[in-house]
Amino acid sequence: MPKMVWNRLCLTSTAHLLLCFSVAKHHLAVAPERAGINHCTDDIVQADYDHTKELVRIRLDSPVDFSLLEKMIEFNILDKADCSTFWRK
Known part of the structure; x- marks a missing residue:
């Protein structure tokens, strides 16, 4: 379910954060x-996306790999199935 959290568009399940998006001058951060x-x-x-330990940067002039975003979301849904908190601990 999409909702705005911390001035970012976040995709959440009922009880878990799945992905957050934010826009910078030259990239979309995931x-x-x-x-x-x-x-x-x-x-x-x-x-060919730049990334850190916590986010992926998709240049605004680059195509978005939607299958990669889907893979991240599916992983978080499965990996957090038994998690009792919004964030991983």
């Missing part, structure tokens, strides 16, 4: 939490 980055690092590199 934050799937560190576990989502770690799980998708090879795909992030293959898409």
Whole structure:
């Protein structure tokens, strides 16, 4: 379910954060939490996106790899199935 949290568009499940989006001057930032980055690092590199431990930067002049975003969301849904908190601990 999309909602605005911390001035960012966030996708959430009933009880969990799945992804957050924010816009900067030259890129769209996607934050799937560190576990989502770690799980998708090879795909992030293959898409030629810059990333840190906590977010992926998609240049505004680059195509968006929607299958990668879907993979991050699906991973977070499955990985957080037994998580009792909004964020991973």
